[in-house]
Amino acid sequence: MKAFFILFISVSLLAGCVSAPSNDFVQGTIRITPPVQFDPTPMPLAADGGTFGSSFIDARGRKFDYYIDHRLGTKTPGAIYLFDYPGRWRSVRIKNEAELKQKLGF
Numbered sequence: 001m002k003a004f005f006i007l008f009i010s011v012s013l014l015a016g017c018v019s020a021p022s023n024d025f026v027q028g029t030i031r032i033t034p035p036v037q038f039d040p041t042p043m044p045l046a047a048d049g050g051t052f053g054s055s056f057i058d059a060r061g062r063k064f065d066y067y068i069d070h071r072l073g074t075k076t077p078g079a080i081y082l083f084d085y086p087g088r089w090r091s092v093r094i095k096n097e098a099e100l101k102q103k104l105g106f
Contacts, residue, residue: 025103027095030082033059036104048072051086056104067091080106 025032036056043053049072055065069079069086076086080097084090094100 023103025100027092030092032062032064032100032104034103034105035059046071046085049074053085 023034025034036058039055039057041054045052048070050070051067052070053065053067055063057063064082065084067081067085069076069081071086074086076093079086080094080100081091082094083092086093100106
C-alpha cells in the first residue's frame with residue numbers, strides 16, 4: 001500500500017510538470033521559446049516606404065527573420081511578418097501580435 005501511494009504521488013508530480021503551461025509563442029507550426037536575443041544590426045530599410053527587418057534567436061537556438069510592414073499603400077501597416085519580406089510566398093503574418101510582443105518583448 002505504501003509503494004502504491006509513493007507511485008501515485010510520483011506520477012501526479014510528473015503529470016504536473018508535463019502539463020505546465022508553456023511560455024512559448026505558438027502560431028501553427030511556429031514555436032518561439034523566450035527569452036530571445038535580438039540582432040543589434042538591423043537590415044537596411046527597404047525603398048518601399050521603410051519596411052524594417054531584423055532577426056532574433058530564441059532560447060533553443062532557432063533563428064527567425066522578422067519584418068515590420070511599412071510598405072507604401074499597404075493595408076496592414078505595422079504588421080509583423082516572419083521568415084521573409086511581406087508579400088513573398090515564405091512570409092508568415094503574425095496573427096496575435098499582442099501575445100508576441102508580450103512574450104518576446106518586441
